Amino acid sequence: MKIIDWYILKRYLLTFFAMMVLFIPIGIMIDVSEKVDKMIANEAPTEAIIGYYIDFTFYFASFLFPIFLFLSIIWFTSKLANNTEIIAILSSGISFRRFLRPYFIGATIIAIFSFFMGMFIVPDASEGYNDFYITYLKGGRDKGRETTKVFNQINKNEFIYVSSFTPSTKIGYNFTLENFQGNELQYKITASNIRWVDKDSTYRLSGYMKRIVGEDNDIIIKENRLDTIFDFDLEDLTPVSYVAETKNLFELNEFIQQQRDKGAPNINTYLVVKYKRWSLPVSAFILTIIAVSVSSMKRRGGMGLNLAIGISLAFIFIFFDKVFGTLAEQSDFSPLLAVVIPNLLFGILAIYLLNNAKR
Known part of the structure; x- marks a missing residue:
């Protein structure tokens, strides 16, 4: 030059x-x-x-x-x-x-x-x-980041819903999970709240109820508290803009592909x-x-x-x-x-x- x-x-x-x-x-x-x-x-x-x-x-x-x-x-x-x-x-x-x-x-x-x-x-x-x-x-109040009325498809057959989710406490309220085979409902899980437990890497459900749809009669299972594992991450419950903005180039590409596979609406x-x-x-x-x-x-x-x-x-x-x-x-x-x-x-x-x- x-x-x-x-x-x-x-x-x-x-x-x-x-x-x-x-x-x-x-x-x-x-x-x-x-x-x-x-x-x-x-x-x-x-x-x-x-x-x-x-x-x-x-x-x-x-x-x-x-x-x-x-x-x-x-x-x-x-x-x-x-x-x-x-x-x-x-x-x-x-x-x-x-x-x-x-x-x-x-x-x-x-x-x-x-x-x-x-x-x-x-x-x-x-x-x-x-x-x-x-x-x-x-x-400590998550009003700015609190997710409300989250409805998400987590895989080909399952859908989840929470009325609200707070990232700092990792608690969701009025949780619902529905499993379908084709257009037929196989079972439905509901809970008053769902909490992520870091120590055990599990989800803790309070007021748990599972309804298994049968040909003649449904089977209902109830528990006051149940620790279990689901095929979804906390990111499926957090605000979409917050999740995307905190991922680097490679993480964001992978995350978008995962959401496409799940049929995410947003x-x-x-x-x-x-x-x-x-x-x-x-x-x-x-x-x-x-x-x-x-x-x-x-x-x-x-x-x-x-x-x-x-x-x-x-x-x-x-x-x-x-x-x-x-x-x-x-x-x-x-x-x-x-x-x-x-x-x-x-x-x-x-x-x-x-x-x-x-x-």
């Missing part, structure tokens, strides 16, 4: 990471000021608080990735434009496309960074973040999480082109106008991403299209702005 490439690439990467270093502590301070009273009231240990804010850092950075990227590129590119450095570069015979080369190299580095962070680091951080939030900020929720992780590196290139196109021209409003345009576009991007993601989760809309459409729309915008910038 030439000196100009190193010059732009260095400023690209340094400004991006400097932006993260500047904004993340601000986010942490705001979070501390809002939640310190609850941490003290619930006696959160120092080690747990430190772990929470380490997880918060990755969680926060992943969520605001488009804004960090936009602001950093607009910031240093606007400075280049205001100092007439871009005019000097283009006047030397370098084309605008050639001028973009170091930006694409930087976008590739950021895309690789965001890929590994989103696939392997953020899932663990998301789990730690949510666990601390429920344990010490909700005072498979779109898992797929949206999966496709968004793959789309994040792609968006790095699209956002880079838009940011350079917006800020490479010297404007009367200066850097402030460029930052205002950049922040607006970044929030619009996040808005579209959330809207289409929710649409896919709540309807039969294709999860792949829900993730592709925001990138496609902004990709078209990037091409249009790039052509204008060239002129």
Whole structure:
């Protein structure tokens, strides 16, 4: 690479990471000021608080990735434009496309960074973040994560239902398991509650009753308490978004396949999480082109106008991403299209702005 490439690439990467270093502590301070009273009231240990804010850092950075990227590129590119450095570069015979080369190299580095962070680091951080939030900020109350009215097919022949399930206590209420052969019910198990016992790796049923359907008469078996093993995991009873967001690349692929085999009704929720992780590196290139196109021209409003345009576009991007993601989760809309459409729309915008910038 030439000196100009190193010059732009260095400023690209340094400004991006400097932006993260500047904004993340601000986010942490705001979070501390809002939640310190609850941490003290619930006696959160120092080690747990430190772990929470380490997880918060990755969680926060992943969520605001488009804004960090936009602001950093607009910031240093606007400075280049205001100092007439871009005019000097283009006047030397370098084309605008050639001028973009170091930006694409930087976008590739950021895309690789965001890929590994989103696939392997953020899932663990998301789990730690949510666990601390429920344990010490909700005072152990799982209202934020409590599953209600869970109905799931766990294999070809069996279906389970609980009216509610609390992950922290691992207790489900009004449990039902039905076994079918074809369209005929073979037996049905009910219990007032079901609890996972870690020590024995079994499920404990209280108020247990099993009805075996016979040709003439049904057989009913009752127990006050019964420890047994079932062919389903606790993940079948936890909130779908929480489960998907805490799994890395390989775990998520395996989990989605398991849910497909079971005929899970909410498979779109898992797929949206999966496709968004793959789309994040792609968006790095699209956002880079838009940011350079917006800020490479010297404007009367200066850097402030460029930052205002950049922040607006970044929030619009996040808005579209959330809207289409929710649409896919709540309807039969294709999860792949829900993730592709925001990138496609902004990709078209990037091409249009790039052509204008060239002129």
